[in-house]
Amino acid sequence: MKNIIDSRYDPSIFEMDIYNHSIVNLNINLDKQDDNNNYFSILMPPPNVTGILHLGHALTYTLQDILVRYNRQRGKDTYWQPGLDHAGIATQIVVEKWLEEKGIDYKTLSTEDFIENVWQWKQQSSSNIVSQQKALGCSAPWEYSRFTMDEGFIKSVVEAFVRLYNDGLIYKDNRLVNWDTKLETAISDLEIKNVEENGTLWYINYKLENKEEYITVATTRPETMFGDVALAVNSNDPRYKQLIGQYAYIPYTDRKIQIIADEHADMEKGSGCVKITPAHDFNDFEVGKRHNLESITILDKHGHLLNNELIPESIRGLFLKKARKLLLEQLRNDGLLIKEEQIKHFVPYGDRSGTVIEPMITEQWFLNAKKLSKKAIEAVETGKIKFYPDKWKNTFFDWMNNIQPWCISRQIKWGHRIPAWYGPNGEIIVARNEEEAILEAEKLGIDKNKLSKETDVLDTWFSASLWPFATMGWPEQSKLLNKYFPTSTIITGFDIIFFWISRMIMMSMFFMHDIPFRDIYIHALVRDDKGQKMSKSKGNVINPLDLMNEFGADALRYTLAFLSVPGRDIKFGRNNVKVSRNFITKIWNACRFLQTQDVNFTTNISNIKINHPIHHWIFSKLKEFKNGIESDIKEYRFDYITHRMQVFLRDQFCDFFVEAIKFQNDENTKNIAGIVYKEFLKLSNPVIPFVTEYLLKTINSNYSLSPINIDNIIINNNAVEKIDSIVSWIHNVRSIKHEFGKESKEYITAKNNAPNFGSNCNIFVNLLN
RNA sequence: GGUCAUGUAGCUCAGUGGUAGAGCACUACGUUGACAUCGUAGUGGUCGUAGGUUCAAUCCCUAUCGUGACCACCA
Numbered sequence: 001m002k003n004i005i006d007s008r009y010d011p012s013i014f015e016m017d018i019y020n021h022s023i024v025n026l027n028i029n030l031d032k033q034d035d036n037n038n039y040f041s042i043l044m045p046p047p048n049v050t051g052i053l054h055l056g057h058a059l060t061y062t063l064q065d066i067l068v069r070y071n072r073q074r075g076k077d078t079y080w081q082p083g084l085d086h087a088g089i090a091t092q093i094v095v096e097k098w099l100e101e102k103g104i105d106y107k108t109l110s111t112e113d114f115i116e117n118v119w120q121w122k123q124q125s126s127s128n129i130v131s132q133q134k135a136l137g138c139s140a141p142w143e144y145s146r147f148t149m150d151e152g153f154i155k156s157v158v159e160a161f162v163r164l165y166n167d168g169l170i171y172k173d174n175r176l177v178n179w180d181t182k183l184e185t186a187i188s189d190l191e192i193k194n195v196e197e198n199g200t201l202w203y204i205n206y207k208l209e210n211k212e213e214y215i216t217v218a219t220t221r222p223e224t225m226f227g228d229v230a231l232a233v234n235s236n237d238p239r240y241k242q243l244i245g246q247y248a249y250i251p252y253t254d255r256k257i258q259i260i261a262d263e264h265a266d267m268e269k270g271s272g273c274v275k276i277t278p279a280h281d282f283n284d285f286e287v288g289k290r291h292n293l294e295s296i297t298i299l300d301k302h303g304h305l306l307n308n309e310l311i312p313e314s315i316r317g318l319f320l321k322k323a324r325k326l327l328l329e330q331l332r333n334d335g336l337l338i339k340e341e342q343i344k345h346f347v348p349y350g351d352r353s354g355t356v357i358e359p360m361i362t363e364q365w366f367l368n369a370k371k372l373s374k375k376a377i378e379a380v381e382t383g384k385i386k387f388y389p390d391k392w393k394n395t396f397f398d399w400m401n402n403i404q405p406w407c408i409s410r411q412i413k414w415g416h417r418i419p420a421w422y423g424p425n426g427e428i429i430v431a432r433n434e435e436e437a438i439l440e441a442e443k444l445g446i447d448k449n450k451l452s453k454e455t456d457v458l459d460t461w462f463s464a465s466l467w468p469f470a471t472m473g474w475p476e477q478s479k480l481l482n483k484y485f486p487t488s489t490i491i492t493g494f495d496i497i498f499f500w501i502s503r504m505i506m507m508s509m510f511f512m513h514d515i516p517f518r519d520i521y522i523h524a525l526v527r528d529d530k531g532q533k534m535s536k537s538k539g540n541v542i543n544p545l546d547l548m549n550e551f552g553a554d555a556l557r558y559t560l561a562f563l564s565v566p567g568r569d570i571k572f573g574r575n576n577v578k579v580s581r582n583f584i585t586k587i588w589n590a591c592r593f594l595q596t597q598d599v600n601f602t603t604n605i606s607n608i609k610i611n612h613p614i615h616h617w618i619f620s621k622l623k624e625f626k627n628g629i630e631s632d633i634k635e636y637r638f639d640y641i642t643h644r645m646q647v648f649l650r651d652q653f654c655d656f657f658v659e660a661i662k663f664q665n666d667e668n669t670k671n672i673a674g675i676v677y678k679e680f681l682k683l684s685n686p687v688i689p690f691v692t693e694y695l696l697k698t699i700n701s702n703y704s705l706s707p708i709n710i711d712n713i714i715i716n717n718n719a720v721e722k723i724d725s726i727v728s729w730i731h732n733v734r735s736i737k738h739e740f741g742k743e744s745k746e747y748i749t750a751k752n753n754a755p756n757f758g759s760n761c762n763i764f765v766n767l768l769n
Numbered sequence: 770g771g772u773c774a775u776g777u778a779g780c781u782c783a784g785u786g787g788u789a790g791a792g793c794a795c796u797a798c799g800u801u802g803a804c805a806u807c808g809u810a811g812u813g814g815u816c817g818u819a820g821g822u823u824c825a826a827u828c829c830c831u832a833u834c835g836u837g838a839c840c841a842c843c844a
Contacts, residue, residue: 008804008806009804009806194840194841194842201843201844217844218844219844220843220844221844232844264844265844266843266844269843269844270843270844271844273844274844275844276844277844281844283842283843283844284844343843344843345842345843345844346841346842346843391773391774392773394772394773395772395773395839395840398771398772398773398839398840399839399840402840402841494838494839495839525838529780529781531837562792563781563782565782565783567774567775568774568775568782569837569838571781571782573780573781573793575781575793576781576792576793578806579792579793581806582806582807583806584806585804585806585807586803586804586806586807588803588804588806589803589804589806589807590803590804591803592803592804593802593803593804594803595803596802596803597802597803639782639783640783643783643791643792646791646792647791654803654804655808658803662802731810734809734810735809735810735811737809737810738797738798738809738810738811739810739811742798
């Protein structure tokens with residue numbers, strides 16, 4: 001037996017050791033078929049290869065690892081799918097910065113060379129990430145790790161794209177999309193954050209045709225007036241009724257546009273007359289469709305005004321903001337700007353680039369999400385898929401019921417190339433590979449030498465949405481799929497319910513005709529101790545590695561589980577981790593004491609006698625603890641588990657049972673202490689794996705992590721009640737002692753008038769001293 | 770504007786139709802066989818506000834105020 005009596009708890013002595021010496025078997029046996037379907041499988045949400053992990057990662061992996069270790073120790077065939085996400089735009093931005101720091105001008109690199117650099121980045125970044133996950137204790141079968149751009153995954157993505165295209169669910173369309181002028185790509189609705197800002201509503205006079213009169217248009221975007229195709233007023237508006245059908249000139253041009261009636265024009269807002277610019281505004285685009293108006297694009301993809309005759313010479317080719325400033329000056333000088341009103345309005349910003357998003361008409365690939373959504377909604381409605389906490393399903397339904405076509409193409413370098421080829425006359429061929437594309441071209445009578453491959457790549461979330469089955473080898477009917485799909489649970493944050501969760505469900509219902517997972521546990525957002533979101537700019541980011549170095553991975557895990565109250569954000573202070581560390585110290589010290597008592601930790605449960613009330617009592621508490629954990633796990637109440645650990649170990653085991661050993665010092669009771677303590681370590685192992693396994697190994701070299709069966713132990717409830725009453729009596733008398741003093745009459749009387757607890761229990765009255 | 774949360778001790782948060790709970794902080798005492806990274810005890814709350822249902826409400830209902838998140842829109 002290794003002796004730990006003289007050492008204090010120091011997490012650094014064993015934490016890195018566990019991967020080499022743990023008895024946890026991470027090997028997956030795919031040939032052993034599971035007839036009872038008694039498996040537990042879970043997908044690790046793949047972190048972006050962008051860099052280091054934050055506390056939110058630590059939280060999600062901790063909770064997942066608790067489930068994995070719990071199910072594994074209870075004998076379930078357990079699979080935890082690890083991996084990484086290529087994270088298109090996010091990674092591209094990080095790599096661009098990285099190249100800049102190395103003094104490389106990434107803009108001069110060819111696409112191929114740039115991508116080569118991204119792979120280099122990925123190499124170093126991913127090993128970094130995995131080592132952090134290991135340090136946290138994640139017990140995943142790492143050799144099954146997947147990357148959303150590895151060879152197999154590329155195949156899966158192509159296959160998925162082709163099938164969706166052939167089913168008419170993917171199509172190309174020329175329509176208004178959100179355009180990021182900095183990244184020069186289309187982005188989806190979800191990648192936009194609307195920010196409320198102070199702005200100005202400018203009132204501008206447009207001259208009416210054949211009259212020396214003006215109509216006043218109110219706008220926040222004066223520079224887009226050269227893309228106007230109409231002016232809209234409300235048909236009930238007495239101010240403008242008689243002008244409907246007439247024409248007005250766009251200032252500084254000789255282009256006249258009609259004044260039309262449309263419900264979009266609100267009499268209460270602005271001047272009541274709104275300019276219609278279908279090419280640069282989503283509402284106007286709809287108005288344009290209703291009235292059969294053309295769309296006039298006046299911006300290029302960098303966010304500059306076009307250099308053409310539609311636009312007055314003075315501002316041609318200028319950047320938006322500059323053009324606006326010049327134009328307003330001009331309008332003001334010419335008396336056409338008649339009012340400036342300060343307003344608050346929402347401005348769309350790109351999530352990744354932080355730049356203002358311009359609606360632009362471009363040709364993009366879309367996925368008909370509406371069609372895919374039906375079965376996904378049904379799966380949640382019928383309860384096949386359950387949200388924990390339940391309220392999140394409302395969020396899910398809200399979005400799914402109003403789902404829009406998903407723009408899946410991006411004009412960036414890093415990502416899955418869309419498997420499409422174009423003929424010389426714009427014919428579109430979607431195929432699995434070039435050979436297939438050529439065959440198809442020949443069939444269509446297109447010159448195969450004139451085929452050109454699509455340069456657009458797919459939205460990162462397209463590949464991510466295939467994660468549940470592509471990782472397991474789809475489209476092959478792999479052993480992994482047979483054994484572990486659908487998965488049991490997914491754990492993630494609410495911020496990606498739309499991005500990821502709902503899309504995985506849609507794709508899985510389409511390709512697998514089955515749900516991707518049964519339970520969805522939505523965890524909290526980790527904020528700082530003041531409730532602020534952690535961000536680099538605020539400087540309040542806590543690095544999980546620092547916490548692990550100082551207090552140990554166990555303490556961090558215990559803290560994150562402790563703070564995981566469903567439906568509430570986590571306010572995280574480092575003091576919480578310190579407190580957790582102190583609790584783990586308590587566990588450690590309990591072991592030290594039992595060792596000084598020469599407690600035998602190898603006794604078999606069949607060799608003990610449960611013949612004293614205190615034995616019944618401690619086993620009843622142990623059962624309560626064990627059953628409690630089982631129900632907590634089912635309800636994903638990780639916080640309860642940690643509370644139970646404290647109540648059992650500190651309040652029940654240490655404060656009473658261990659103290660009692662000092663008086664009830666017989667071999668059998670000490671053996672029971674050994675068994676009970678060992679069971680506590682096993683039951684706590686999913687939460688604090690490092691210290692518990694280390695202690696188990698130390699006290700018994702031939703150890704197991706699986707709890708023993710204690711269901712057959714018959715508990716005498718009278719005995720349990722008796723000990724409970726002793727515990728509360730002691731508590732009361734101690735209270736008297738502290739109120740009146742230890743020499744006081746009150747205390748001595750209370751102490752001497754101890755109730756008769758029976759010959760075998762009266763000895764515990766000595767615990768008062 | 771719509772939706773969903775949330776308000777309990779100084780702080781962070783559990784919880785329950787019937788005497789209000791934990792940890793931290795604070796106070797006092799304590800180094801009596803593990804544990805000062807500690808132990809024992811204590812101070813501390815009209816359970817946001819106002820109504821209602823009930824024998825009984827912190828809990829259920831309604832309204833209201835505060836806070837937060839998400840969705841939508843504002844030319």
